[in-house]
Amino acid sequence: MYLDLEKDLNPSQQEAVTAIDGPVLVIAGAGSGKTRTIIYRLAHLVELGADPQSILLLTFTRKAAQEMLTRASRLLGQGLHGVTGGTFHSFANSVLRRHASGLGLRHDFTILDRGDSEEIVKQVKEANRIGHKDRSFPKKGTVLTLISKSRNKEQSLESILGKEASHLLLYLEDLQRISELYQAFKQEHSLLDYDDLLFHLETLLMERPEIRDFLRRKHGHIMVDEFQDTNLVQGRLVRHLAGEEGNVMAVGDDAQSIYSFRGATVRNILEFTRSFPDTRIIKLEQNYRSTQPILDLSNRILSGAKEKYDKELFSSWQEGAKPELLSPLSDLTQAQIVLSRIEELREEHPLEDMAVLFRAGFQSYHLEVLLNKAGIPYQKFGGLKFTEAAHIKDMLGHLRLIQNPTDLPAWQRVMALVPGIGPKTSQRLYNAVVKGETDYLEQLRAKNKELAAVLDLLHYFRQNPDTPYNIMERILEYYQPLLKTTYPDDYPKRQVGLDQLSQIASSYSDLNLFLTDMTLEPPDQVGSEDPLEDRLTLSTVHSAKGLEWSAVIVLDLVEERFPSKHALMDEEAMEEERRLFYVACTRAKSRLGLCVPHSLHNRYQGLSTPTRPSPFVQELSPKLYDAFNESYSGRLQQAGRPKEREEPAERKARQLGPDELGFCKHRIFGRGKVVAFIPPNKYRVNFPSFGLKVVIGDYIELEG
DNA sequence: ACCTGATATCCGATC
DNA sequence: GATATCAGGT
Numbered sequence: 001m002y003l004d005l006e007k008d009l010n011p012s013q014q015e016a017v018t019a020i021d022g023p024v025l026v027i028a029g030a031g032s033g034k035t036r037t038i039i040y041r042l043a044h045l046v047e048l049g050a051d052p053q054s055i056l057l058l059t060f061t062r063k064a065a066q067e068m069l070t071r072a073s074r075l076l077g078q079g080l081h082g083v084t085g086g087t088f089h090s091f092a093n094s095v096l097r098r099h100a101s102g103l104g105l106r107h108d109f110t111i112l113d114r115g116d117s118e119e120i121v122k123q124v125k126e127a128n129r130i131g132h133k134d135r136s137f138p139k140k141g142t143v144l145t146l147i148s149k150s151r152n153k154e155q156s157l158e159s160i161l162g163k164e165a166s167h168l169l170l171y172l173e174d175l176q177r178i179s180e181l182y183q184a185f186k187q188e189h190s191l192l193d194y195d196d197l198l199f200h201l202e203t204l205l206m207e208r209p210e211i212r213d214f215l216r217r218k219h220g221h222i223m224v225d226e227f228q229d230t231n232l233v234q235g236r237l238v239r240h241l242a243g244e245e246g247n248v249m250a251v252g253d254d255a256q257s258i259y260s261f262r263g264a265t266v267r268n269i270l271e272f273t274r275s276f277p278d279t280r281i282i283k284l285e286q287n288y289r290s291t292q293p294i295l296d297l298s299n300r301i302l303s304g305a306k307e308k309y310d311k312e313l314f315s316s317w318q319e320g321a322k323p324e325l326l327s328p329l330s331d332l333t334q335a336q337i338v339l340s341r342i343e344e345l346r347e348e349h350p351l352e353d354m355a356v357l358f359r360a361g362f363q364s365y366h367l368e369v370l371l372n373k374a375g376i377p378y379q380k381f382g383g384l385k386f387t388e389a390a391h392i393k394d395m396l397g398h399l400r401l402i403q404n405p406t407d408l409p410a411w412q413r414v415m416a417l418v419p420g421i422g423p424k425t426s427q428r429l430y431n432a433v434v435k436g437e438t439d440y441l442e443q444l445r446a447k448n449k450e451l452a453a454v455l456d457l458l459h460y461f462r463q464n465p466d467t468p469y470n471i472m473e474r475i476l477e478y479y480q481p482l483l484k485t486t487y488p489d490d491y492p493k494r495q496v497g498l499d500q501l502s503q504i505a506s507s508y509s510d511l512n513l514f515l516t517d518m519t520l521e522p523p524d525q526v527g528s529e530d531p532l533e534d535r536l537t538l539s540t541v542h543s544a545k546g547l548e549w550s551a552v553i554v555l556d557l558v559e560e561r562f563p564s565k566h567a568l569m570d571e572e573a574m575e576e577e578r579r580l581f582y583v584a585c586t587r588a589k590s591r592l593g594l595c596v597p598h599s600l601h602n603r604y605q606g607l608s609t610p611t612r613p614s615p616f617v618q619e620l621s622p623k624l625y626d627a628f629n630e631s632y633s634g635r636l637q638q639a640g641r642p643k644e645r646e647e648p649a650e651r652k653a654r655q656l657g658p659d660e661l662g663f664c665k666h667r668i669f670g671r672g673k674v675v676a677f678i679p680p681n682k683y684r685v686n687f688p689s690f691g692l693k694v695v696i697g698d699y700i701e702l703e704g
Numbered sequence: 705a706c707c708t709g710a711t712a713t714c715c716g717a718t719c
Numbered sequence: 720g721a722t723a724t725c726a727g728g729t
Contacts, residue, residue, distance in 0.1 A: 114719095133724085135723085139714090258717075361717085382718085384720090385718095421707085423706085540716085565716090
């Protein structure tokens with residue numbers, strides 16, 4: 001059996017598949033068969049006799065890599081054993097494990113997830129009494145975000161602060177100090193965060209040319225997917241690995257770049273041709289996914305961009321329903337309306353072929369409640385991850401501590417579970433353990449039976465290594481009772497989570513590998529029920545990247561939500577929001593719904609605040625969609641019919657007309673965007689550095 | 705001295 | 720829902 005490229009692919013795709021010598025840059029529009037092209041290229045390479053081991057496929061998630069490999073082997077009718085496929089991070093991890101000693105690292109280093117890194121930030125901050133009792137000192141999460149941004153964008157903390165958080169500039173020195181202490185702490189205790197994986201790999205490749213050359217020889221064919229979302233180090237890593245004349249293919253779409261917040265830059269696409277002078281550039285512009293009406297609307301979103309994209313997708317399917325603009329009265333009724341729309345669409349499409357997309361994880365809460373009530377099964381991507389739940393972290397903490405006794409975040413978690421031990425004692429114990437001072441330890445052990453039991457348990461497994469599953473079974477014996485006391489309300493749910501973790505663990509024989517996978521590629525939100533069940537997808541737009549559904553509904557297309565309020569004052573950020581919206585719309589094959597609620601319910605003020613439609617929606621010509629409004633009876637009504645009444649009765653704040661809403665100046669907060677008027681004389685204003693504030697009218701000066 | 709529970713504030717997207 | 724600090728108890 002061999003591939004019929006001419007029958008299965010269009011000419012551009014064929015070119016991309018067969019250009020296997022030298023560097024290739026593929027600019028692949030949304031839905032242009034990018035994945036298909038990569039799959040055929042994989043298969044084609046192997047068919048031509050390339051050793052699968054020589055292929056390196058770098059993708060955005062491991063899931064993506066795995067899916068491509070499975071589909072390619074199905075196409076070929078043979079397994080593709082030996083292909084290295086995964087994320088930059090997982091690739092870096094496996095190289096570093098093998099060559100850790102070359103960098104003065106322990107080969108069993110621990111990888112920190114975000115929460116772990118925050119814990120370390122907190123610890124160095126407290127130990128050095130930085131920002132002590134200062135309420136306005138940035139929180140550990142903010143501190144970590146800034147440090148990581150600085151590293152990812154390879155800019156000084158000062159310039160990051162100046163651009164994104166100028167109100168924190170007065171803490172610059174403290175933040176720099178924390179950053180240094182954080183780096184030193186990781187180094188000292190064999191801990192690596194996500195950024196370290198990439199930078200350490202780069203160091204290794206530069207300092208050890210023999211290792212670099214070995215990898216170059218091994219991976220004669222490199223493919224990089226989602227190239228628009230790689231950051232500077234990743235770009236350099238590709239260059240190091242490929243060499244100047246390497247057989248490297250980068251696939252990306254500058255119009256879909258949505259990760260600049262973590263340092264991704266389209267510069268990598270632009271500079272690809274400079275790094276590899278003989279690059280062939282291939283464009284895929286024919287869209288095989290969406291109907292023409294959906295593409296028309298999507299193209300229109302891009303045409304409003306500041307930076308122009310020199311492509312316009314055209315569809316293979318002309319016919320199709322126009323996108324729908326749904327305008328519920330509030331975000332609460334939006335959930336209701338989306339639910340009924342899904343039930344209608346269900347007549348045409350299975351649940352698994354539909355998705356509801358949103359900007360941030362919490363935006364689906366209302367809908368989730370209703371879906372549960374209505375008994376509609378769903379899976380959610382983005383938002384809280386399986387491994388971020390407290391009980392899972394507790395369990396993994398024990399395992400990590402067995403593997404690396406100096407893993408501080410794990411230590412803190414485990415010790416916090418022991419009665420009578422709080423943060424101070426835990427810290428002191430940790431210091432004693434690291435320094436090998438047994439006196440203090442013994443003293444406490446004698447007093448605290450529970451402490452002795454836990455330490456003995458950990459010690460036992462260090463002496464007698466066992467499978468992750470067996471270790472977990474043993475730890476559960478003592479953790480299970482704790483679960484009930486600490487989570488009296490929802491421990492059954494958490495019990496299920498632990499069972500799932502056991503299930504996953506049972507397929508691993510190596511503890512280190514299991515732990516690494518849990519941080520690097522945490523399992524998708526594990527549904528409790530049958531995995532084959534027909535389920536609706538709820539997802540953040542970011543997590544929906546690369547995926548497609550027949551019907552897609554996008555929530556909360558109002559200012560502050562989508563675009564996010566963090567982006568309102570920053571032009572570049574707004575452009576990224578625009579591309580994000582573009583990505584959301586181009587996920588849809590035949591049905592697209594855009595929701596623009598008239599008001600948002602504000603839990604903490606206990607009232608509904610009016611909204612303004614997203615500017616990206618406002619600039620769309622009404623010809624591009626059919627509009628429906630929610631009537632006061634809760635039903636959708638085609639727009640253009642006589643309206644019943646202007647304002648809902650319960651609305652407490654008056655909606656400002658578009659002309660009245662503008663910018664204002666505040667003596668302390670600076671310039672901000674007026675979001676709403678709250679009678680009698682207050683305003684809700686979004687200040688770029690301070691966030692949303694309710695201010696009294698007398699204190700601000702309205703512009704215009 | 706330090707643990708533990710109560711209370712106010714804020715909330716983006718990911719490996 | 721989480722984080723950080725405060726107040727009360729041992």
